[in-house]
Amino acid sequence: MTASAATAAAAGTGLDTALILTRVGEHLAYSGLAVGIAVLLAVPAGLLIGHAGRGAWMIAGANALRALPSLGLMTLLVLLLGAGLIPPTIALVLLAIPPVLSHTAAGIATADRAAVDAAYAMGMTGRQVLLQVRIPVALPLMVAGLRSAVLQVVATATIAAFVNLGGIGRFIFDGLAVRDYDRVVLGAVLVAGLALVLDGLLALVAKATAPGRVRGLRARSPQASVRP
């Protein structure tokens, strides 16, 4: 549905497929870079907060970040640091950190107490408990945080075009500038389609990481597939 709508809108604007693919590629690159950096920063921090039970102030701080307007931050950074990839990347990273950090910390902290205690009682070290018990149990929630971050970043990466970068936002801003409504709609449909596709892919990842779906385990013991 999305693809045919995009094709129809593209036909009206006379833009070629190569350009559309370039813009989608740029959009994915900006989004991937920002989400990647956010994961590198927020996942270790979330693991630490959840596992050690310390640094809860970081969660409160990250939640306050949610109120920060990305467009304002990005335009301010362009004026202060100059144009380029850095301003939108910083704005998008700050957008992606809160959901990843809070979901990771919550998942690790709320991992089944009995399982954690049992692991310690079996003689596991703190590191083993984190890696072998808490992270596998927290994985679905961590993926949910990633999903929410990806949705927000892909949607917001459109504003990179406002400071003269590429990405799908280019179609929306150029279309508005020359009053070419078809081009605006093409941009809107492409962003929505990309968001839906990525969300669908991550939904599959979430399903694969759900408890009771560990490879091999399911085949051997039927109890493992019973969910609480």
Add this chain to the structure above:
Amino acid sequence: MIWLLENPDPFWPLLAEHTVLSVLPTLLGLLFALPVGAALRGRPRARALAVLIAGILFTIPSLALFVVIPGVLGTQILDPLNVVLALTLYALALLVRAVLDSLDGVPVAVRSAAQAMGYAPARRIAAVELPIALPVLIPALRVVLVTNVSLVSVGAVIGIGGLGRLFTAGYQRSYPDQILAGIIGTVVLALVLDRLLALVGRSLTRWDRAGRTAA
């Protein structure tokens, strides 16, 4: 900040516009979500479908919705109605789930007792179930409100966006101070509205904390 001190006059109308554009869709979303949520309860299939549609709706980027709505409805692209409508849809998508989840939390015994006392379904939901559902509903409403405050500023790129217009204007004039004033205004507005809603929630749910301290 110097810009704000020297130019307080253009700031206040933008703040007022921003407040209206973020609060109005939140209230409208709640107004629609309550009957929709109440109607979907007890209809598992319709409920699953509605939750799925709400999830898909939420993946559509706000900027995309802002620019597509005029084409669908025939409104002017600079009409603030586009932003109000788009944000109302988001609020509705988030709140239908929250209303369902919060009503699920009402103890069955309470529902049955209200029913036995002769409450008609609509009155039972409004007078008995909704107050009990508030502790779950209010946090969701706060998330929607804060999200709306930040989404409104994106509207600035199409010419409607309250304080967001300080971002576009400041950027075009290469004037960081003006952008900073907009950022601070937006963040403060979000925090104040969030706090206000939390206080309203607290005053409406005193019984919740009273029960907790007694127990």
